[in-house]
Amino acid sequence: MFGLFESRSDLPLRTDASRRFLPWLVALNVYLAALALAGLMALGDAVSAWDKGLTGSMTVQIPAPVSKDGDRINDNAPRVARALELLRAQPGVAAANALSRSEMAALMEPWLGSAGGLVAELPLPALIDVQLRDSAGINAEGLQSVLAAAVPGATVDDHKKWLDRLLLLIHSVELVAAAVVLLVAGAAIATVIFITRTGLSLHQDVISLLHVIGAQDDYIAKQFQSQALALGIKGGAIGFLLAALTLGGLGLLAGRLGSQFLPPLSLGPLQWLLLAGLPLAVALIGMATARFTVMRTLARLP
Amino acid sequence: MRYGVGPEVLHDVNFALAPGSFHFLVGPSGAGKSSLLRLMYLAHRPSRGLITLFDRDIATTPRHELPELRRKIGVVFQEFRLLDHLSVLDNVALPLRVAGMGEKQIRDYAEELLSWVGLADHMQARPAILSGGQKQRVAIARAVISRPKLLLADEPTGNVDDKIALRLLYLFEELNKLGTTIVIATHNEALISRFGHSQLHLENGEISVRAATKRGA
Numbered sequence: 001m002f003g004l005f006e007s008r009s010d011l012p013l014r015t016d017a018s019r020r021f022l023p024w025l026v027a028l029n030v031y032l033a034a035l036a037l038a039g040l041m042a043l044g045d046a047v048s049a050w051d052k053g054l055t056g057s058m059t060v061q062i063p064a065p066v067s068k069d070g071d072r073i074n075d076n077a078p079r080v081a082r083a084l085e086l087l088r089a090q091p092g093v094a095a096a097n098a099l100s101r102s103e104m105a106a107l108m109e110p111w112l113g114s115a116g117g118l119v120a121e122l123p124l125p126a127l128i129d130v131q132l133r134d135s136a137g138i139n140a141e142g143l144q145s146v147l148a149a150a151v152p153g154a155t156v157d158d159h160k161k162w163l164d165r166l167l168l169l170i171h172s173v174e175l176v177a178a179a180v181v182l183l184v185a186g187a188a189i190a191t192v193i194f195i196t197r198t199g200l201s202l203h204q205d206v207i208s209l210l211h212v213i214g215a216q217d218d219y220i221a222k223q224f225q226s227q228a229l230a231l232g233i234k235g236g237a238i239g240f241l242l243a244a245l246t247l248g249g250l251g252l253l254a255g256r257l258g259s260q261f262l263p264p265l266s267l268g269p270l271q272w273l274l275l276a277g278l279p280l281a282v283a284l285i286g287m288a289t290a291r292f293t294v295m296r297t298l299a300r301l302p
Numbered sequence: 303m304r305y306g307v308g309p310e311v312l313h314d315v316n317f318a319l320a321p322g323s324f325h326f327l328v329g330p331s332g333a334g335k336s337s338l339l340r341l342m343y344l345a346h347r348p349s350r351g352l353i354t355l356f357d358r359d360i361a362t363t364p365r366h367e368l369p370e371l372r373r374k375i376g377v378v379f380q381e382f383r384l385l386d387h388l389s390v391l392d393n394v395a396l397p398l399r400v401a402g403m404g405e406k407q408i409r410d411y412a413e414e415l416l417s418w419v420g421l422a423d424h425m426q427a428r429p430a431i432l433s434g435g436q437k438q439r440v441a442i443a444r445a446v447i448s449r450p451k452l453l454l455a456d457e458p459t460g461n462v463d464d465k466i467a468l469r470l471l472y473l474f475e476e477l478n479k480l481g482t483t484i485v486i487a488t489h490n491e492a493l494i495s496r497f498g499h500s501q502l503h504l505e506n507g508e509i510s511v512r513a514a515t516k517r518g519a
């Protein structure tokens with residue numbers, strides 16, 4: 001199947017014992033790198049989705065007023081109406097809408113279940129979703145001071161704190177994933193160098209003969225190169241296939257959860273293409289590494 | 303020249319070979335015959351001194367131009383150095399492959415030459431199963447297939463009986479008549495006196511030349 005990449009060879013590289021496990025080593029490397037890269041891309045998507053959804057909007061929270069004996073819940077509706085009026089009068093505000101009871105219930109559902117009655121009885125604060133005009137120049141503190149006088153207790157949340165913490169977490173995870181990709185690439189390169197060196201010393205007699213009968217370094221290096229490329233593509237294909245199966249399985253599990261608060265963790269066609277480029281890149285890096293190693297060793301011959 | 307930090311194996315070696323000439327390289331064991339040949343087929347760089355091959359000063363020739371010079375030199379190694387994982391045909395074809403000749407032509411040349419040295423029936427055999435004399439012929443075929451200008455043979459008659467040795471010498475003479483310069487390192491006094499070519503005598507790291515004697519045989 002991969003005979004296409006194996007040109008005629010004067011060196012018996014294919015029978016080297018060390019070469020039999022190289023494809024599997026490459027497969028493992030590509031598998032790990034593919035998973036890390038997929039995670040990286042999925043997280044990137046999730047971050048930009050959250051970012052887009054949350055910047056340009058704020059949430060105003062109006063706690064239900066509690067009577068002096070702390071028992072009876074007063075009607076929150078007049079306060080909400082006053083706040084809406086004030087908010088809509090702001091030039092930077094595009095829209096302001098209070099969340100209905102059923103919307104609140106939907107938000108709480110993952111934690112409280114769909115028992116609607118419970119939500120109705122809780123002294124939940126009213127929530128107003130505020131959409132801002134682009135470059136409105138409004139910040140949460142400014143809006144809060146506008147509201148404070150008319151609606152005591154109202155707070156404005158621009159999600160900034162929460163988003164910042166989330167982004168910090170996600171960027172840390174991204175950093176780890178990128179480090180994994182780099183480490184794996186480094187391990188793959190080290191492996192190819194090791195295997196190539198082994199091949200060089202194993203076939204020293206053949207190489208010195210080729211050298212003496214007038215072979216250019218390039219002629220000898222090409223045989224190691226094409227061997228490394230063939231092994232890399234073989235191992236890379238296996239690794240990519242396993243990674244694709246794993247990712248497909250994970251996607252299936254995530255899909256079954258049907259959760260609205262998990263970001264979309266599936267990959268688009270372009271990202272799959274990028275992922276498929278990984279084994280190819282590994283094979284090419286392997287080929288270049290083999291060539292570099294051989295050329296450097298041969299340069300020591302007279 | 304010297305090996306690593308060892309003693310100088312050759313130190314007063316001065317000679318020139320006329321194109322198309324035929325020489326025996328003689329001297330006691332350990333005198334440095336193989337070492338001298340190694341210098342001549344550019345497998346070793348001299349620690350000092352000057353080597354001029356085909357009018358090129360080796361010391362000033364860039365490394366990437368050396369393979370071109372090596373292709374003009376055919377070498378028969380004492381221990382043959384055939385590649386056991388390749389067929390006899392591929393072994394003989396190697397110098398042409400390395401030189402980048404087309405596959406079709408390589409096959410034609412190699413098959414013709416192998417027929418000529420009497421190995422037509424063994425082209426696909428692995429060298430390991432051949433007899434000593436057959437291996438020797440494969441090694442010689444490989445050395446001459448690219449029609450070298452210089453043929454260096456290190457004790458090519460060491461492992462064969464006198465009859466085969468004689469035939470091999472005749473083969474070298476044929477080549478010599480076609481213009482190839484030939485140097486044969488050997489201990490075989492009988493052959494030397496029989497053919498009477500000029501002798502390069504190597505001893506104590508020095509070389510002396512004895513002119514050709516009148517042909518016997």
Ligand SMILES: Nc1ncnc2c1ncn2[C@@H]1O[C@H](COP(=O)(O)OP(=O)(O)OP(=O)(O)O)[C@@H](O)[C@H]1O
Pocket residue numbers: 305308311329330331332333334335336337338
């Ligand atoms: N690869 C090597 N490394 C170190 N020393 C070597 C090497 N090859 C040869 N020598 C040394 O160089 C000297 C000359 O050896 P060389 O093989 O050239 O002799 P020779 O004339 O060919 O001998 P023989 O007739 O036995 O083949 C010897 O002292 C030997 O020990």
Ligand SMILES: [Mg+2]
Pocket residue numbers: 335336337456
């Ligand atoms: Mg010797």
